[in-house]
Amino acid sequence: MNHKTNTIVIKIGSNVLTMEDGSPDLIRMAKLVDQMVFLLGKGLKVVLVTSGAVAFGRKSLPLIPKTDAISKKQVWASIGQIELIRRYKELFSKHGHPIAQLMVTKEDFRDRTHYLNMKNCLDGLLKNNVVPVINENDAVAVTELMFTDNDELAGLVAAMIDADSLILLTNVDGIYKGHPSDPSSELITFVGQKMPDLSQYISTHKSSFGRGGMLTKMTMAKKSANLGIEVAIANGKKDEVLIAYFNKELKCTYFEPGKIKDNHKKWIAHSDNYSKGEVTINEGAQKALLSDKITSLLPVGILSIKGNFLKGDIIRIVDPEGTRLGLGRAEYNANTAHEKIGLSGQKPLVHYDYLYISELN
Secondary structure, three states: OOOOOOEEEEEEOHHHHEOOOOOEOHHHHHHHHHHHHHHHHOOOEEEEEEOOHHHHHHHHOOOOOOOOHHHHHHHHHHHHHHHHHHHHHHHHHOOOOOEEEEEEOHHHHOOHHHHHHHHHHHHHHHHOOOEEEEEEOOOOOOHHHOOOOHHHHHHHHHHHOOOOEEEEEEOOOOEEEOOOOOOOOEEEOEEOOOOOOOHHHOOOOOOOOOOOOHHHHHHHHHHHHHOOOEEEEEEOOOOOHHHHHHOOOOOOEEEOOOOOOOHHHHHHHOOHHHOOEEEEEOHHHHHHHHOOOOOOEOHHHEEEEEOOOOOOOEEEEEOOOOOEEEEEEOOOOHHHHHHHOOOOOOOOOEOHHHEEEOOOO
């Protein structure tokens, strides 16, 4: 870990904060807070993305038998969130650290103005040495509004606040070549920027309490690393996991960060769900966008346009075969773009400053 690091996002999964019977693991929670306090004492800024509300709610209120699955989750999450945040407040207060609570949904990341308001709030908390404790607002987020899980939320937050590091704490040491419980499985300790896709190794088995499997973690970790954030997937059930990480002694899967992208590009990188259209480009434009040169997307390189997007909307950029290359913010609407297809000497449809080319194609 780079000791110039000053902002770290730590995500604690539900499988770390719950015991086998589904009740909250209060001892583990206290130990993790002690370690975060250690990091704060070393001058780091800490942002906590935490699961666990449902486990706290389940413990405090048995529900009537006829309650459906979604309602159960909403009720337990909204009751449990109070218990969860109260516990964190007590644990951090013991060490003299104030905390703040932020409850978010996917909608909060959709609009650039809303996004900047949230970024501003987080920046203000960190400047005032307050630890933001963030969780998905499960009481209102259902189905399409849900994050894949809190790994996705942690990746979005890390990009938003220009964090240096992101640690995803789960109940295994990282990504294995094979199933984690198989003694012959080998832990992948380093994932470089140029390494091939690792999904072939990943078991699709999900934990009993978490919503996302290891595949989600790996996808989010690769995307965050691609934006210039170092990422570790590590075992939160291990004693002193965060101290070992700080001392560079942790057995985990570490993702090498790429070149740091600016905040506009970080926001655009996470905006795939909100794209309003699709632009197919020719091979010449594809080559130009994938090169190391600073290149905007010009109408001369466009083959076709789908969707009725407006100026400022996010649009998807695909190659002639339909493979996604990246995302960008439209400089003008779909009608104007249609008129300019194939013409040279035109204003870019996507300016380089608002263009994110994925390196995970």
